[in-house]
Every structure is written in structure tokens, then in C-alpha cells.
């Protein structure tokens with residue numbers, strides 16, 4: 284665990300070297316999409332003092348990581364480079380769901396599909412047609428008020444695997 288935290292700290296140092304104009308780049312469209320999706324549900328997302336950072340490596344099969352203590356989301360570069368638009372959106376929105384909405388994982392499925400973008404594996408978004416047809420419902424679910432037992436109450440890491 285200690286070496287893992289050092290790894291995360293290393294990424295944060297890289298992050299702090301980014302200039303402000305590059306904030307969220309190359310994740311700008313996904314982050315702005317998240318803010319707009321929140322606004323469509325009456326939820327204001329404050330992204331000041333927050334960043335999304337490309338990580339050359341993350342442990343194991345982790346493709347995204349929310350580090351609430353550092354106000355950052357880390358994205359696995361190798362995964363990002365091969366991911367299509369819907370998986371990129373689902374990945375960034377999942378991690379922002381942890382970091383900005385305090386959402387924990389939801390493992391419920393319906394008709395073989397995850398009912399929430401907070402499903403803990405990105406490969407649950409396996410069907411582009413389905414995602415596009417149900418994107419509005421995923422947005423409604425993501426930003427809906429949650430009962431206390433479905434929210435983080437500490438600063439655990441929130442991850443998503445491939």
C-alpha cells in the first residue's frame with residue numbers, strides 16, 4: 284500500500300506541473316460533458332481545484348482511479364489510447380462519479396447490462412447501441428440523489444478496472 288501511495292504521489296507531482304490552460308486536456312470534452320450532464324439534472328459540479336491526469340501506468344487492470352485526497356482522477360494512458368468515445372466518456376464520468384458525487388459502486392444489471400455508470404468494470408459498457416439508447420437514463424441515475432448507504436463517507440479510492 285505504501286508503494287502504491289508513493290506511485291500516486293508521483294503522478295500528482297506531474298499533475299502540478301501542468302499549466303492552467305491545459306486543465307483537463309485531453310479529457311476536456313468528457314469533463315465538460317459531465318458538467319453539462321449534471322446541469323441537465325439540476326446538479327452543479329464544481330471542478331475548480333480539480334484535475335484529470337493521464338497516468339502512464341496504474342496497478343493491475345485499473346484503468347481509472349479517483350484520488351479524493353489529491354482532488355484528481357488518474358486515467359490509464361494505454362487504455363485511453365485504444366478506447367472509443369463512449370468508453371472514454373464512461374470512464375471519466377465513472378471516476379468523477381466517485382470524486383465529485385461521492386458515488387460508490389453499483390453492481391446491479393438489467394437485461395445483461397449495467398444499470399449504472401458506477402458499475403465497477405468498464406467492459407460493462409460493451410454495447411455502443413445500448414449505451415447510446417440509454418445514455419439519458421445513465422445520466423439521470425448518475426446524478427440522482429442517493430441514500431446515505433450508497434455514498435462514500437470516507438476517502439477510499441474509487442477505481443474502475445478493464
Ligand SMILES: [Zn+2]
Nearest residue numbers: 403441442443
Ligand atoms: Zn469505481
